[in-house]
Amino acid sequence: VTAPAAGLLFQLDRLDRQLLTLYALGRPLTDRAWLIASDLDTPAGVAALPADTLARLHALAERRLKGEPVAYLVGEKEFFGLAFEVNADVLVPRPETELLVSCGLQAVVALQAAWMLAERFSATVLDLGTGSGAVPVALAVQARQQGLNVRVFASDLSDAALAVARRNAQRHAVGVDFRQGAWFEPWVDADGQPMAFDVILSNPPYVVAGDPHLAGLRHEPTLALVGGGADGLGDVRTIVGQAARQLRPGGCLALEHGHNQGAAIARLLRDAGFTQVQTMEDTAGLGRITRGRWG
Numbered sequence: 001v002t003a004p005a006a007g008l009l010f011q012l013d014r015l016d017r018q019l020l021t022l023y024a025l026g027r028p029l030t031d032r033a034w035l036i037a038s039d040l041d042t043p044a045g046v047a048a049l050p051a052d053t054l055a056r057l058h059a060l061a062e063r064r065l066k067g068e069p070v071a072y073l074v075g076e077k078e079f080f081g082l083a084f085e086v087n088a089d090v091l092v093p094r095p096e097t098e099l100l101v102s103c104g105l106q107a108v109v110a111l112q113a114a115w116m117l118a119e120r121f122s123a124t125v126l127d128l129g130t131g132s133g134a135v136p137v138a139l140a141v142q143a144r145q146q147g148l149n150v151r152v153f154a155s156d157l158s159d160a161a162l163a164v165a166r167r168n169a170q171r172h173a174v175g176v177d178f179r180q181g182a183w184f185e186p187w188v189d190a191d192g193q194p195m196a197f198d199v200i201l202s203n204p205p206y207v208v209a210g211d212p213h214l215a216g217l218r219h220e221p222t223l224a225l226v227g228g229g230a231d232g233l234g235d236v237r238t239i240v241g242q243a244a245r246q247l248r249p250g251g252c253l254a255l256e257h258g259h260n261q262g263a264a265i266a267r268l269l270r271d272a273g274f275t276q277v278q279t280m281e282d283t284a285g286l287g288r289i290t291r292g293r294w295g
């Protein structure tokens with residue numbers, strides 16, 4: 001077992017290899033410095049591990065080489081500096097989506113500054129298509145740290161995803177009102193009237209069915225990836241079309257999207273009556289979030 005296990009492991013990217021090794025050893029995934037100091041980042045060091053650990057590593061490396069995301073193999077992904085449970089029922093949270101959280105926080109800060117005179121201090125934030133719950137949980141943790149007064153709501157069509165999201169909220173000790181249903185469907189009050197929010201965030205599915213990139217994402221839920229319509233924007237159209245009656249005047253809608261979809265989404269927002277429409281770039285300079293102001 002020894003030589004092939006180490007060999008297979010060293011075909012992986014360094015970070016993946018380190019995370020899988022820490023996981024196989026039952027160490028915290030943040031212990032990368034320990035791993036290097038213990039000579040477990042070299043083929044010779046790994047080859048000297050006990051046979052049962054090597055067998056576990058071999059199996060993990062094989063699955064990783066077949067394309068399974070490392071986050072599913074270790075059951076965890078870091079997002080906004082926090083560890084989130086993930087499994088194959090949820091999309092692995094991406095670094096780009098941290099921008100959606102920042103955008104939500106900025107909107108809350110701006111609203112609360114404007115409300116100082118009116119003595120209204122609590123903002124409501126809704127995340128649609130929450131998956132692992134990374135967006136609402138990271139936002140709620142940040143709000144707590146920054147002393148911002150927010151009430152956070154989140155929904156998903158997938159019950160299995162919501163189970164993961166609820167555990168992540170518990171793990172980080174934040175209160176999020178989670179509900180199941182299609183887009184705005186769960187967000188009505190006791191009289192069946194649309195509930196009103198100050199900030200609505202969403203990273204909806206937006207990949208076009210048949211896009212060749214889907215082959216590399218085959219382990220993640222299709223429901224999380226493929227947007228309706230020939231342009232992948234079917235779900236975005238549904239959200240934009242219904243958002244107006246769920247936003248308070250002065251509220252904000254922010255949507256994550258593919259790097260080539262910003263102009264189309266900006267047009268959808270303007271056509272629906274949103275103002276101050278703006279596409280924001282990620283760290284690679286690609287437009288990934290488009291937001292607009294309602295009223």
Ligand SMILES: C[S@@+](CC[C@H](N)C(=O)[O-])C[C@H]1O[C@@H](n2cnc3c(N)ncnc32)[C@H](O)[C@@H]1O
Nearest residue numbers: 093129130131156157158182183203204205224
């Ligand atoms: C791109 S994933 C985003 C997950 C998470 N917000 C993130 O950024 O990591 C899209 C999410 O939308 C959910 N979804 C797909 N269709 C939906 C629908 N019709 N109504 C509500 N949620 C839906 C999927 O289950 C999935 O969790």
